[in-house]
Amino acid sequence: MKARHYTPFDHLIMNLDQAVRTLAGKPLVSGRPDPADEADETPLSEAEKGESARLMRVNHAGEVAAQALYQGQALTARLESVRGRMEQAAQEENDHLEWCERRVKALGSHLSYLNPLWYLGSFAVGAVAGAMGDKWSLGFVAETEKQVIAHLDEHLHNISESDSKSRAVLEQMKIDEAHHGAVAKAAGGAELPAPVKQLMRLTSRVMTRTAYWL
Numbered sequence: 001m002k003a004r005h006y007t008p009f010d011h012l013i014m015n016l017d018q019a020v021r022t023l024a025g026k027p028l029v030s031g032r033p034d035p036a037d038e039a040d041e042t043p044l045s046e047a048e049k050g051e052s053a054r055l056m057r058v059n060h061a062g063e064v065a066a067q068a069l070y071q072g073q074a075l076t077a078r079l080e081s082v083r084g085r086m087e088q089a090a091q092e093e094n095d096h097l098e099w100c101e102r103r104v105k106a107l108g109s110h111l112s113y114l115n116p117l118w119y120l121g122s123f124a125v126g127a128v129a130g131a132m133g134d135k136w137s138l139g140f141v142a143e144t145e146k147q148v149i150a151h152l153d154e155h156l157h158n159i160s161e162s163d164s165k166s167r168a169v170l171e172q173m174k175i176d177e178a179h180h181g182a183v184a185k186a187a188g189g190a191e192l193p194a195p196v197k198q199l200m201r202l203t204s205r206v207m208t209r210t211a212y213w214l
Contacts, residue, residue, distance in 0.1 A: 022067045022097065023115055029094045035168035036103055048160040053109035054212050055155045056166055059173070060100035061112040061211035062148065062204075065122040066093050069144065072126025073137045092176060099169045106165070112211040138189030143197055145181030147204060149174055 044052065070093065104111060112118065129140040152174045159166050192200075 022064055023119060026098075029098050030092060032095050034099050034102060035172040036099065036106075036165035039164040039168040042162045042164055044160060044162055048163060049107050050109075052159050052163045052166045053104055053107035055159055056100050056103045056107065056169075057109060057112055058208045058211045059152075059155065059170070060097065060104055061115060061118050061207060062151070063093055063097040063100055064112075064115045065118045065207065066144070066148075067097065068119040068122035069126035069129075070141075072123040072128075073130035073141070076127045076130030076137075092180070096169075096173050096176065099173075103166055103169055113214050114210060118207060118211070135188050135190040136192070138184040138187050139192050140189075141184035142181045142189040143192050143200065145177045145184070147200060148177045149181075151204070151208065152177070 101111060126140075130137045152170050156167060156170050159170070161167075
């Protein structure tokens with residue numbers, strides 16, 4: 001059976017569908033079990049619950065941005081193999097999106113009110129990165145995942161040791177992010193210039209500090 005050839009318009013429609021699923025629907029997940037389900041439920045103080053909820057909201061917002069980055073890069077990728085890697089990574093990241101949302105709601109809080117803004121901005125950045133060339137697009141993925149792991153380490157340091165459910169989610173996310181970064185680098189991702197890395201850190205800092213409260 002001959003494989004279907006998707007036109008640029010097809011990819012645009014698929015991106016719109018993914019955006020709706022990410023922001024207002026149910027993402028297409030892999031079916032992996034939620035790590036939080038395997039962890040024991042431990043009573044948390046109100047302060048501990050509040051901190052965990054805010055940090056998990058930040059992580060959810062980060063996964064919204066990650067979806068948009070991957071979709072934007074897939075839309076403008078020049079090689080079908082690279083586009084496929086981006087789309088596959090986005091689907092795997094959907095697990096994180098769902099796990100974080102469940103945890104935020106289990107802690108009695110809300111998702112970031114600015115998620116549509118995070119999505120639109122990240123999609124634009126991803127599309128530009130993809131248009132610059134596949135080696136730079138893959139390099140952008142590798143650097144993004146490296147910075148995400150640093151954020152996860154910081155959150156694991158700040159979340160209460162008693163919150164084993166949130167910690168289980170973050171630990172699995174770290175494993176997955178490291179894998180995605182390694183795959184992107186092995187596929188030919190170029191090392192990004194230092195000013196670009198710094199700009200990425202500054203942008204991420206604005207998003208995380210805002211999502212912490214909103």
